[in-house]
Amino acid sequence: QVQLQQSGPGLVKPSQTLSLTCSISGDSVSSNIASWNWIRQSPSRGLEWLGRTYYRSRWYNDYAPSVKSRITINPDTSKNQFSLQLNSVTPEDTAVYYCGRVYNSNPRGVFDIWGQGTVVTVSS
């Protein structure tokens, strides 16, 4: 079955870059009928979609307006994984970060598979 396994540090200093990776098993990051997303959850902001990467004859990325100036999501086909980088973090970026799959030729959809979540704290 499809599984997503997240990795990355749980503590990031203010102004630095948050970096997480999501490794895919049972599916392909290059699938033409899936998109690969990052979502976060905090008490103050609730569940918040951050962005996605997907392949439809070429690679596409879409980002939420709230983080668009600071975020990069990259696929890594050699390792069948995708990554999140969020620059210039502040304590407001403290949250549980999830990766998730949308299984649909339309990259917008519901998340049927989720990673286990990574608690990321932004603090000096």
Next chain:
Amino acid sequence: EIVLTQSPATLSLSPGERATLSCGASHSVSNNYLGWYQQKSGLAPRLLIYDSSTRATGIPDRFSGSGSGTDFTLTISRLEPEDFAVYYCQQYGNSPLTFGGGTKVEI
């Protein structure tokens, strides 16, 4: 962006009772592209419903979704002990994807 407002914030019920959860959208959700999730403490959300009323794979038929436009409902016909959790709606008809604030179903 579309803002989703869930009500009530908390629903206090007993096993065997019927739960009715509401999700209101600030603008009409295109194609009624709305989903529902269940989340238990410390775990990722679990997909229950998509396209407003279609149950996801393996979801029991006591869970049902309905609604269109700006008003959507998740109904749990008879609460089982494992159904006590937080429920979220999510719209995907308009960019960016957005989630509601959640309804906690408690005993």
